[in-house]
Each structure stands twice: as structure tokens, then as C-alpha cells.
Amino acid sequence: MIRTKTWRGACAGVLSVRRVLVFGLPAVWLVAATAWELACPFGSHGGMAPRFVTCAAFLALVAYLLTGMRLGPVRELRRVREVARAAQQVLLRPLPPRLDGLAVAAGQLSASRGATVGGDLYEAVATPRGVRVVIGDVRGHGLAAIGAVAALLGSFREAAHDEADLAGVMRKLERALQRHLRERSRSEHPSVSSTDPDSPLAEEFVTVLLLEIHEDGEVLALNCGHPWPYRLRESAEPLAGGDPLPPLGPFPLPDGLSAHRCTRLLPGDALVLHTDGAEDARDGDGRFFCLRTALTEAAAAGPPVPPAALVRRVHTALLRHTGGRLTDDVALLVLRNDRRQSPAPPGDQEPRRSHARSAHR
Template sequence: MVRIKAGIRRARSLGLPTMWGAMAITYKLACPLSQQNGLGARIVTSAVFFAVGTGLVVHVRRALLRELRDVRRVAGVAQSALLRPLPARLDGLNVAAAQLSAEPGAAIGGDLYDVVGTEYGVRVVMGDVRGHGLGGLDTVAAVLGSFREAAHDEPELAAVMRRLERALARRLRERARAERPAPAAGAAVEGPDTPDTPVTPDVPVTEEFVTLLLLEIRQDGAVRLLNCGHPSPYLLSGESVTALARADPLPPLGLFPLPADLVVEGCGRLLPGETLFLHTDGAEDARDTHGRFFPLPEVLAGAIEEQPQALLGAVFTALLRHTGGSPADDVALLVLRNDRQRPLSSAARPGSQRPQPASGK
């Protein structure tokens, strides 16, 4: 049935060009006027062929627009499957996220994020695949798929990160096998540097890595973080904008194995009314025509009282204005605002005071 419908669509797409071509040939061969050399005959002949050409151009344009709509619809489905829409509220947190691909015409790029509610707290992932655009989609799918399972299965945040590391390693091995298949049994492939040495398909052909941030917000507001080469989130509290993490990040995932002793950083508490702003490096590294970096902390300070959706809009508007509408890298933004009610005894609870995070840029 599908093949029949596809055949009907192909027949329809070819029908109009065939009809226009047949009209032009019939006029040239059968119409006596087309054989004359007078000015009037030439004008009529030109008009006929102009009409044929115009009809073909209009038909091709409509076909291309129809194909573009289909491609955009497929891209939208792919985006929903990979970067699925986040809930507006999750376990007392107000959530908003958006992303912008640097590749023209692409609905998604190499940035990834997700937020899930688990029995261990709200867990967040944000990452940036090496490069940008469509080339990193399979890596995005592998990392997000692993996170969505591990976030519910693993009690410890460090174990979630190790699951993501294994998922990325599997994907790189699969790509290596696809790009450089193993030789037949007993065969050796000679190369300029390693003669008579068989090619090992498990060695990646090209280097690939992912900067990755794992965040956990527990019911009492305690924030725990693991950072593999990703920009630190910003904490928006009162009138201040500060970098949340204090410890140096680990190397990006995929460059080196994770250390045996993986220490999760405690970052105090996210108190009611406070906001966490997560981003990829495409935001802070964006430059204007004079080479100046995008002043993200200043923009956040100017919109610190906004709700998450309005805060995203303010940052994206300022970013596009700064880059002239054409950012050079993918950009993903994620906002988490604590709208939980403040416990009455929170001020008197031991350890409720927040350690002062390091200042942002």
C-alpha cells in the first residue's frame, strides 16, 4: 500500500512537467505558425515557450516548498524525540529551556539537555558535543538515552556519570567500526606509519568528546553537581549573579577516563525564589563584530526578577542582537526556579546557610 501511494505521488509530480513539455513539442511540430519566420510568428512562439518555462518553474518551486515542509516536519519530530519538551513545573521547580542551532536550516544541533524527577531528587543533564550542528545528533541521542535510564536507576550521581561515559564509549566504538570496517580474517592492512599492522576498528577515527554537567536538586533544596568540562551554572539570588560551582571541572567526557574516585560537589541549597541558569559555551563565547564576548552575567543581572520563560527570552534577544542574528555555535539555555514554599524553620536549621559561591565572569 505504501509503495502504491509513493508511485501515485511520483506520477503526479511528473504529470505536469510532462504535459507542459508535450504542449511545447506539439506546437513546434504540428502548428504551421511555428514554422514561419515572420515577426508575429516569432512573438507567438516565444510566448508559448515562455509560458511552458514559467509553468515548469512554478511546478518545481511548489515541489521544493512541499519537500521543505516535509523536511521541517521530520526535523520537528526528531527534535521532540531527542530534546523532548520539558514540563513547565517539576517537583516544585519552575522549568524552562530552549536551544538554537548554528547550522542554517537545522532545527536541532549538538547541544543536549533534559530534566527528570526521580526518587533521589530532580536530576538535570546539560552537554555540548564537540563541533556543532547535525554531525553530533547520534552522540546526543546516545547520551540522552543513557541519562533518562540511569537517572532513575542509580542512587548516586557519580554512578549516573559513569553510565554516560560507557554509553559514549560504545557509540564511539560503533562509529569507528562503521567508518573503518575490520579487515577480513587473516588480512593485514598496510599504512604509511604502521606497515603490516591490521586496522583496529575499536579505535575512533576522529576525536570526539562531550562537555557534560550533571546536577541534582533534592527535596530540601540541596544542590549537588558533577562537571566534565562544561560551563558552570549561574545562581540568581536576590540582586546577585554568581557562578554556582567552586571546584575545577573534570576533563570533557570521552577525552580521558573518569577518575576512580569521582567526587560530587556540594553547592549549598537552592532556596525558594532562587534560580539556576544553565547554558552551553555557545552563549558566553558568542562574539560581536568587534570580537567582544557576550556579557552573559550582565544580561542575567538585568533580567534577574523575570520568570524562567521571560528570562530565556531576554537572554536570547540580547544574544541575537550581540551576534547580529548569526551565532557561530549552538546555544542551549535551561532555567530552574525554586517555587517551593519556604519552611518556617529554615532560618534556624543548622547548616541552612549557603556557602558563598565563586563570582562569575
């Protein structure tokens, strides 16, 4: 406690000295020049010295006023940005580089200037049932979608550890979204707002993809309206996971909800999860960004690319394609299987042998 008070006292002293230097010296100089001018009238002296003193005094006054008007808002803006950055990192926290034998990296590009969090969400956690992953896309982008992102991420972080299967996790996400929409609807009721708002319950929706990656590389999936990921080996291959369910929000989940086997992630394989902002991005001529090509080129550029470097390369290619002008948020999440070779079921022996031969070449 004593050290904390001493540190705070030292910081306060440094700030006081800075204020004196910034505001006190020009003020003292201005007072001295004014007193000198009053004691020695300008007309009684010739030469450049009186003129120089008078000009310097007025310049000091101008600098004093401009500095006083500018530094306050600049410091306030810096504090606001620091608080906003900290809040965004808590909401969409950085993922650990490794999870239960998987190398992990993620990144997001927001369409809202100055924001690092928008309408996209992702998270990955290690549980006794395997590594569970969520990626989603809230209708719209930017700050208006952050409330739904917070509700879904908070629900997933708890349900991923508590629920026995992915169906239970998805139902928890659905209930969290419904609670959020009800609260938002009440806050926008005409009794609170002077205008008659559109009902968020009727228009809001969220696409969600849940994955569960087991120790043997088996991947279970449950998809509600979200783009399927790519499996990255020597090239990027879109996973054929079947027709997804409708997004969360407009329609209730069906009664018979169950995850299905999506693929088998062999050692060295990577899964690239993304939101639709990546493949919907266009250049100035209206041409769509080809995410599959960008992933294949990034993987073929050299030795196995770390997931973080892969995310950076795709983001760079995306920004180059769009000229830095994004119309929707873009999220990427890469998981690479760095586990040792494990025995495969009989149906997976041939793919594993083929993969081994490709790796040997």
C-alpha cells in the same frame, strides 16, 4: 479504518484536482492554441488577436515547464525539513514547563544553519530522589555531534530513574559514550573508508554537568569539565563548585566518585545552566559576551521573569552581540524554585532571612 480510508481518499482527490489545475490547464491551453494556429495560419489573419494568442500559448508553455521543474523539489525539501524537525524534537525534546515544583525552560541556538540540534544536550526529569538535570557539550558542533548527543541523552533518561546516586548516572553516561565512540571508530576503519581516519577515541570528549535538586532546595552536583551554572536572585552569581573532573572521553572516571553539595535553592531562586558557547561568543571587535551581565539585566527588568522569557531575552542579547553569527552552539536551561518555603538547616538560616528581607524590599 473506514474513516481513515475516506480521509485518505479525500486528500488524494484534492491533490489530483490541484495537479490538474497546475499542470492540466496550461497544457490544454497550449494544445488549443497550437491547433488553432495550424487550422488558421498566422499569415492569413491580420490584427492583434493572432499575435496575442501565440504569445499567450508560449507563456503558458514556459509557466508549465517552470512550475513542473520547481514544485517537485520544493515539496521534497519541505517534506525533508518536516522530518528533520520532528527527529530533532524527539532527540532534544521540549522540557515540561514544571517539574516537581520547579519552573523549567530551555533553548538552544545552533551554529549550523537550518539545525535546531547541535553538539549541546540537556534534559531534566523528576525522580523519587529529586529532579535530576543534565547539560553537556560534545566536542565540535552541528550534525557531526548529534550521534554522541543521542547516545548520552538516551542513557541519562534511563539512568536518572534507575541509579541511586549521581555517580551511578555519570558512569552510565561514560559507558554510553565509550560504546558510541567504538561504533564510530569501526565505521571509520580503513576497511570501510578509503582514507585513514583520525581516532575518535583519542580526540572526542564531552563536558557534562549533573545536578540533583531535592524538595528542600538542596542541590547536589557532579561536574566533568562543564561550566558551573549561575544562581539568579537579585543578580546573577556564579556558583563556586570547586574544580571539575576532566571531561568524559579522554580519561576514565576516578574510583571514588561522589556528588557534593553545590548550593541551596531558596524559593524564588533560579539556576541558569549553560554551555561554553554562550560565554565564548564574540562580537565583530573580538569582545566576549558577558552572560552574567545579560542575566542580571534580564532579571532586573521587571517582576520575576518566567524562565522561558529569560531564555528568550538572553538569546536576543546574544544574537545582538554577535550580529547573528555564532561559531558554536549555545544551550541555556533555567530552573526556578516555585515551591513553598521549607525549613532550612541551621547553617542556612541566615541566608534565608537575608533573602526574605530582600524579597520584602
